[in-house]
Amino acid sequence: MASAQPAAEPCPCGRGLPYPECCGRWHARHAADGTLAAPTAEDLMRSRYTAFARLGAADPTSDDGARTVTAMVAYLRATWAAETRPSPADLTLSPGDPAIRFTRLAVTDTTGGGPFDSVGTVTFTALGRDASGARVRLTERSRFRREDGVWRYVDGDVAG
Numbered sequence: 111m112a113s114a115q116p117a118a119e120p121c122p123c124g125r126g127l128p129y130p131e132c133c134g135r136w137h138a139r140h141a142a143d144g145t146l147a148a149p150t151a152e153d154l155m156r157s158r159y160t161a162f163a164r165l166g167a168a169d170p171t172s173d174d175g176a177r178t179v180t181a182m183v184a185y186l187r188a189t190w191a192a193e194t195r196p197s198p199a200d201l202t203l204s205p206g207d208p209a210i211r212f213t214r215l216a217v218t219d220t221t222g223g224g225p226f227d228s229v230g231t232v233t234f235t236a237l238g239r240d241a242s243g244a245r246v247r248l249t250e251r252s253r254f255r256r257e258d259g260v261w262r263y264v265d266g267d268v269a270g
């Protein structure tokens with residue numbers, strides 16, 4: 111008899127697929143053997159948004175939550191270009207730190223970023239709430255670079 115698995119949650123990135131069939135594929139591949147497999151800049155951007163969303167929603171005082179935090183921080187660092195990559199401490203919130211809980215993502219524009227491109231941009235708006243419950247709205251045009259077949263986030267221009 112199968113162990114009790116919760117019904118698959120919809121992926122936070124909003125594509126309408128269950129998490130394991132959407133961004134969860136790229137997270138799981140990375141956790142399994144370090145492979146970064148997102149084929150396009152948009153796939154990578156969505157998987158990074160989803161990693162931030164799971165990071166913000168995780169309870170680091172539970173075993174499950176602590177594992178999620180470790181895995182998502184590792185994924186975010188691995189998918190960051192070396193020259194702009196933050197330290198683990200900069201990505202790991204101490205207990206009690208305000209975390210943004212992202213609730214919605216809209217990708218509004220992309221340029222390049224395909225399997226045969228070496229650069230790409232993704233413009234998106236992310237909605238969430240901060241620790242006080244206030245609405246947060248982040249619009250960014252992110253730049254991505256593909257090296258040795260691997261897409262990574264370089265930096266972005268925040269607007270609005």
Ligand SMILES: [Zn+2]
Nearest residue numbers: 121123132133
């Ligand atoms: Zn997704």
